[in-house]
Amino acid sequence: MQSMVTRCYNITEAKPKSLDFIKVIADELNMILMNGFSWEETTVSVRLRCITCDAPAKAMLKCIKQFSGYYGCDKCTQKGNWEGRMTYQQVHDLILRDDVSFREQHQPEHHQENTVSPFSDLQIDMVKSFPADYMHQCCLGVMRKMLLLWSRGKSGYRISPAQLREVNQRLRNLRCDIPHIFARKPRSLDEVERWKATEFRQFMLYTGKVVLRGVLPETLYSHFMAFSVAMCILVSPHLTQTYNMYAHELLTYFVEQGRHIYGKEFLVYNVHSLLHLTADATTYGSLDRCSAFAFESYLHQLKKMVRSGNHVLIQAAKRLQERSQIPIETSEERPIQMKHPNNVYIVSPTSCCEVLERTNSGKLLCRVFSHLASYLCEPCDSRIYGAFVCGASKIEILDKTNLQGRAMMLEDGHGRQVVLSLLHDLD
Ligand SMILES: [Zn+2]
Incomplete structure (x- = not known):
C-alpha cells in the first residue's frame, strides 16, 4: 500500500487535492477485507473497525458537504443555522442518518454532486464506521x-x-x-x-x-x-x-x-x-x-525515525524493518512505580495508595488512604469517575495484585490532596 501512496500522492503537499490515492487504498482494502491478508504461508482475516479522521477529512472521504455547510452533520439530517458561522441549534428529536439513508442519498443536499465515496464499495456502515474523533x-x-x-x-x-x-x-x-x-x-x-x-x-x-x-x-x-x-x-x-x-x-x-x-x-x-x-x-x-490519539502517537514515533529530509519514506521503512528483527517483549506488565508523582494507585472504590518501596519478600510497602471522600458532589458524586479527597493514611504492606489502576495525586490550592483515577487509554 505504501508504494501506491507514494505513486499517487505528493507527500510535500499539506492537503491532498484529489481522492485518487484514496480510491486506490479503498480498492486494496476491499480486496483484503474479502480475501484476507496473505503473508508467506498464512492468510490472516482482516476486519475494519472504523475510519478515524477529523471533520474536513471525513467530508472528503465520504464525499459529503463540509461541516460548515447547511447539511454538514454526518450523523443527523438537521439543517444548520447561520449565526455568523454555521451552527446547529436543534438539540432534541434529531433525525439520525443510517447506512441505507446515506447510500440512497435520502437527503441529496448532504452529498457532493456527481461523486460517490470510494468507501461506498466496502461492506461497511457508511455512518457508524466514521465515528466522531x-x-x-x-x-x-x-x-x-x-x-x-x-x-x-x-x-x-x-x-x-x-x-x-x-x-x-x-x-x-x-x-x-x-x-x-x-x-x-x-x-x-x-x-x-x-x-x-x-x-x-x-x-x-x-x-x-x-x-x-x-x-x-x-x-x-x-x-x-x-x-x-x-x-x-x-x-x-x-x-x-x-x-x-x-x-x-x-x-x-x-x-x-x-x-x-x-x-x-x-x-x-x-x-x-x-x-x-x-x-x-x-x-x-x-x-x-x-480516536486519532493512537495514530498521532505513532506518527510521532515515525517522525523520530527520519533523520534528514531526503528519502523520508525509505528511512522510515528501514527503521521499521530493523525493529521487526528485534524480538517482541512478551511481558505486558508495567513495572510498579515507587516515586512521586508516578506511584499513586487505586486499591478499591474507597481507597488508594502511594507505593513507597518493595519489601524483601517482594511485597509493597505503601501509604494507604482508606477513606476517600468525594471531591465534588455536582453533577454527580465524583467517586463515580474516580475523583477523591484523601483523608488520614497509614502504612501497610500490599501485594501488587491489590493495585487496581493508576492515579495521580494533586494539591488543589486549598490544602486538600486530591486523587484522580487515570481513565483514558494509557497505551
Ligand atoms: Zn447531528
Whole structure:
C-alpha cells in the first residue's frame, strides 16, 4: 500500500487535492477485507473497525458537504443555522442518518454532486464506521474553544486578569504532580494557542476541575463539569458500559445550556456533535477505541525515525524493518512505580495508595488512604469517575495484585490532596 501512496500522492503537499490515492487504498482494502491478508504461508482475516479522521477529512472521504455547510452533520439530517458561522441549534428529536439513508442519498443536499465515496464499495456502515474523533472535536475543538472564551472572550464570561493569574499559577503548581505517563506537563493559559491535543485532554479530564474550582464563576464551572464528567465516562470502557445514558444526558444539558451562556453561535459543529458522541463511544466500547490519539502517537514515533529530509519514506521503512528483527517483549506488565508523582494507585472504590518501596519478600510497602471522600458532589458524586479527597493514611504492606489502576495525586490550592483515577487509554 505504501508504494501506491507514494505513486499517487505528493507527500510535500499539506492537503491532498484529489481522492485518487484514496480510491486506490479503498480498492486494496476491499480486496483484503474479502480475501484476507496473505503473508508467506498464512492468510490472516482482516476486519475494519472504523475510519478515524477529523471533520474536513471525513467530508472528503465520504464525499459529503463540509461541516460548515447547511447539511454538514454526518450523523443527523438537521439543517444548520447561520449565526455568523454555521451552527446547529436543534438539540432534541434529531433525525439520525443510517447506512441505507446515506447510500440512497435520502437527503441529496448532504452529498457532493456527481461523486460517490470510494468507501461506498466496502461492506461497511457508511455512518457508524466514521465515528466522531474526540481528539479533534472535543480536545482541540470544544475544550480549546472554552479556554479561549474564558481567557479572551466577551466580558460576559471572560475571567478577570487576577482570576487568570490564579488559574495559571495553579497549573504551574501541578507540574511536579503529573505522572510521567503524560507526555506533557501543564502550561499556563497564556500559551494556550500552542497547547497540543494531549494537553487539552489532560485539562478536560483531570486538571481542569481542580484549577478552575472556586475561580471560574459557578455557572460556568457547573457547565464545564457537565462536559468534563461526560468525557471522563466516555473515555473509560468500564464507565461507558455503565453510565453511557447519563453521559448523553450531561452532554445534552451542556449543549443546550451552552446556548444560554455563550449565545447561539456557541453551537458550532464540534459542540453539536457532542449529541452524537455517546452513540459512538457505546458502539466502539469507549472514545479511545475510535480516536486519532493512537495514530498521532505513532506518527510521532515515525517522525523520530527520519533523520534528514531526503528519502523520508525509505528511512522510515528501514527503521521499521530493523525493529521487526528485534524480538517482541512478551511481558505486558508495567513495572510498579515507587516515586512521586508516578506511584499513586487505586486499591478499591474507597481507597488508594502511594507505593513507597518493595519489601524483601517482594511485597509493597505503601501509604494507604482508606477513606476517600468525594471531591465534588455536582453533577454527580465524583467517586463515580474516580475523583477523591484523601483523608488520614497509614502504612501497610500490599501485594501488587491489590493495585487496581493508576492515579495521580494533586494539591488543589486549598490544602486538600486530591486523587484522580487515570481513565483514558494509557497505551
Ligand atoms: Zn447531528
